[in-house]
Amino acid sequence: MSTLNQAHCEACRADAPQVSDEELPILIKQIPDWNIEVRDSIMQLEKVFLFKNFKHALAFTNAVGEISEAEGHHPGLLTEWGKVTVTWWSHSIKGLHRNDFIMAARTDEVAKDAEGRK
Ligand SMILES: C[C@H](O)[C@H](O)[C@H]1CNC2=NC(N)=NC(=O)C2=N1
DSSP states (O other): OOOGGGOOOOOOOTTOOOOOTTHHHHHHHTSTTOEEEEETTEEEEEEEEEBSSHHHHHHHHHHHHHHHHHHTOOOEEEEETTEEEEEEOBGGGTBOOHHHHHHHHHHHHHHHHOTTBO
């Protein structure tokens, strides 16, 4: 099985299973800097990326948007001066799917190449 940052998302089906209680600790270990948040009973993965200014934050936002469009799986993105909060969850199943862990790992890869990181 490929590592998360080289994997690709599967189609977001409404009947797809959420990540199980057994899988969750295994998957979260592979994206150690991401936090699990629960909002409206929906489990989400979240991480804040810091930048030197708004321009770099916006460029990173757009780069994450590119991989999201390519994979057909989209995050919540809060872009502010000097920081971007990225939140992954699967709308179709109102929870976490393996896709979300893949995209969190892929987001970290985008961040490695991003300019103006703090
Ligand atoms: C029609 C479209 O492919 C679907 O609505 C996709 C779009 N991007 C998505 N992104 C996320 N995070 N969850 C989804 O369920 C989802 N569904």
